[in-house]
Amino acid sequence: MTATALPRGRGHARPAPRRPLGVVPTGVLVLGAIYTLFPVSWVVVAATKSKAELFSTSTFAPGTGLLSNLGDLFAYRDGVFWLWLLNTLLYAGGGAVLSTAVSTVSGYALATYDFPGRNLIFNLLIGGILVPSVVLAIPQYLLFSKAGLADTYWSVLLPQILHPYSIYLARIYARAAIPGSLLEAGRLDGAGEWRLFRQVALPMMTPGMVTIFLFQFVAIWNNFLLPFIMLGDDHRFPLTVGLYTLLAAGANQPSLYNLILTGTMLSLVPLIALFLTMQRYWRTDLSGGAVKS
Amino acid sequence: MRSPEKGARAHRAGAVPYLFLAPAMALFALFMALPIGYTIYLSLRRTKVSGLGLGKGARTEVFAGLANYAAAVGDGELWAGWLRVLGYGALVLVLMLGLALVFALMLDAAHVRLARLTRISIFLPYAVPGVAATLMWGFLYLPSLSPFGEHPFLSAGLVTFSMANVAVWGGTGFNMLVLYTNLRAVPREYYEAARIDGASELDIALRIKIPILVPSIILTTVFSVIATVQVFTEPTTLRPLTNTISSTWSPLMKVYRDAFVTGDLYSAAATSMVIAGISLVLSFGFLRIVKNRAFGEG
Numbered sequence: 001m002t003a004t005a006l007p008r009g010r011g012h013a014r015p016a017p018r019r020p021l022g023v024v025p026t027g028v029l030v031l032g033a034i035y036t037l038f039p040v041s042w043v044v045v046a047a048t049k050s051k052a053e054l055f056s057t058s059t060f061a062p063g064t065g066l067l068s069n070l071g072d073l074f075a076y077r078d079g080v081f082w083l084w085l086l087n088t089l090l091y092a093g094g095g096a097v098l099s100t101a102v103s104t105v106s107g108y109a110l111a112t113y114d115f116p117g118r119n120l121i122f123n124l125l126i127g128g129i130l131v132p133s134v135v136l137a138i139p140q141y142l143l144f145s146k147a148g149l150a151d152t153y154w155s156v157l158l159p160q161i162l163h164p165y166s167i168y169l170a171r172i173y174a175r176a177a178i179p180g181s182l183l184e185a186g187r188l189d190g191a192g193e194w195r196l197f198r199q200v201a202l203p204m205m206t207p208g209m210v211t212i213f214l215f216q217f218v219a220i221w222n223n224f225l226l227p228f229i230m231l232g233d234d235h236r237f238p239l240t241v242g243l244y245t246l247l248a249a250g251a252n253q254p255s256l257y258n259l260i261l262t263g264t265m266l267s268l269v270p271l272i273a274l275f276l277t278m279q280r281y282w283r284t285d286l287s288g289g290a291v292k293s
Numbered sequence: 294m295r296s297p298e299k300g301a302r303a304h305r306a307g308a309v310p311y312l313f314l315a316p317a318m319a320l321f322a323l324f325m326a327l328p329i330g331y332t333i334y335l336s337l338r339r340t341k342v343s344g345l346g347l348g349k350g351a352r353t354e355v356f357a358g359l360a361n362y363a364a365a366v367g368d369g370e371l372w373a374g375w376l377r378v379l380g381y382g383a384l385v386l387v388l389m390l391g392l393a394l395v396f397a398l399m400l401d402a403a404h405v406r407l408a409r410l411t412r413i414s415i416f417l418p419y420a421v422p423g424v425a426a427t428l429m430w431g432f433l434y435l436p437s438l439s440p441f442g443e444h445p446f447l448s449a450g451l452v453t454f455s456m457a458n459v460a461v462w463g464g465t466g467f468n469m470l471v472l473y474t475n476l477r478a479v480p481r482e483y484y485e486a487a488r489i490d491g492a493s494e495l496d497i498a499l500r501i502k503i504p505i506l507v508p509s510i511i512l513t514t515v516f517s518v519i520a521t522v523q524v525f526t527e528p529t530t531l532r533p534l535t536n537t538i539s540s541t542w543s544p545l546m547k548v549y550r551d552a553f554v555t556g557d558l559y560s561a562a563a564t565s566m567v568i569a570g571i572s573l574v575l576s577f578g579f580l581r582i583v584k585n586r587a588f589g590e591g
Binding site: 024026029036042055108109110113121125131136138139143162193224239251267268276 | 438
């Protein structure tokens with residue numbers, strides 16, 4: 001369970017004694033689950049249907065066209081779909097690694113050192129949460145154009161490294177996880193500041209870093225506006241922009257619907273797999289703890 | 294929040310913290326401060342055309358004062374967009390946060406079954422990109438494919454509701470998890486004590502759990518307001534499937550069109566500053582109102 005991934009020392013870890021079935025809460029939650037799973041299951045079934053079956057067979061009857069749909073999708077424009085998938089992995093993986101590194105080292109510094117300008121720097125960085133993405137994306141594009149970097153991998157990767165909310169989370173996590181006395185003890189033993197960070201703080205911050213990485217990975221994977229503005233060449237598109245162009249090209253051609261539905265279905269697989277394997281790390285109580293203090 | 298000045302963790306280490314913060318500050322300067330400054334600069338400029346506007350030097354950039362802002366504020370198309378987003382945003386906020394609160398309370402209820410399975414299922418859409426979510430629902434709305442029959446989901450009258458449904462579907466689980474993890478941090482003894490005093494589960498939810506959740510609800514509301522004011526992905530992705538969504542349906546779409554289709558960067562810059570201003574006013578205004586209401590005594 002998410003909330004019990006770390007020992008919290010509170011009284012709720014004890015299993016409650018078995019009581020009668022709560023019809024209302026269970027019923028409400030099952031309805032919610034049906035609502036969320038419905039479109040996903042529909043798109044999975046729809047992706048198995050051939051062109052003819054899509055419009056003729058009943059909604060949840062599986063079709064026979066999955067393999068030919070996949071073949072068509074991977075043949076589309078010399079396999080550009082594969083490229084979109086790889087690009088997305090590159091943007092989300094690379095961006096999340098860099099973002100987690102920057103957030104961790106920043107959050108650590110803000111949480112454990114006392115220095116002039118600390119609050120100013122923190123407020124500046126956090127203020128970024130409130131800046132609308134459009135105020136950034138268009139001038140970022142113009143500035144990248146001037147630098148000759150628009151429509152490159154860098155133009156999508158670099159602007160997503162700084163993530164104010166992750167710095168905020170890293171700071172909270174560093175405060176909660178690293179005892180100041182341990183750092184002091186290390187200093188008395190003659191360890192340098194970098195070594196203290198690497199060997200004392202970093203291992204303690206690892207669970208928080210995994211959470212930050214996951215949230216960043218999903219945020220970049222799902223981003224549409226920035227790559228949509230930055231990129232012109234579809235060989236550098238991430239999946240989101242690729243799927244959009246597929247739809248824009250095929251919305252009036254029902255013969256392309258299979259391609260779009262199969263692409264949508266495939267685009268869900270990697271993230272849902274990541275989500276299900278890593279779900280014990282989705283710890284939003286990093287932020288929950290912050291709200292109370 | 295504990296103040297490091299008082300705690301034992303405070304440590305003066307000369308230049309070290311600045312070195313640790315250097316990457317973030319460099320990125321902040323390059324990818325936030327510089328673009329914001331550039332937007333403000335652009336928003337105060339305009340193109341001056343001399344003669345017929347032909348040849349080199351016929352088009353020059355000059356200072357425009359607040360003319361672009363006056364045009365942006367006086368633009369009926371933008372206000373029509375604001376109105377649409379206001380209706381859409383009110384729907385999304387009420388439904389999404391309402392459902393998130395209900396689900397969180399149900400997950401935390403005393404006798405719930407299937408909690409783990411349903412929690413994962415309801416959180417799952419968080420992993421689905423907005424484009425993919427809109428595509429799935431978009432096809433479900435198409436009369437030729439829809440399992441719901443020939444309902445006019447994408448008609449002018451219903452498209453706002455259909456779009457709000459996509460956002461509610463995508464955002465409820467995340468907000469539910471924020472609220473639920475907050476509830477899990479509450480010592481169970483509170484509830485035991487209330488039960489001994491004769492409180493029902495509903496009393497406990499209304500009188501203990503919801504007040505405890507107020508700060509988290511405020512936080513999720515502010516983030517949701519910022520997100521809805523900037524709605525772009527859903528209407529843009531749904532556009533190819535219907536002719537009821539204009540290229541200026543939401544304020545952000547108008548900015549995109551002005552900047553990249555019409556090529557009027559200056560008015561796009563002014564409009565995006567107006568959007569930034571309005572979302573700041575909305576989020577701070579909301580914070581003020583709820584702070585006075587919820588923490589008036591404090």
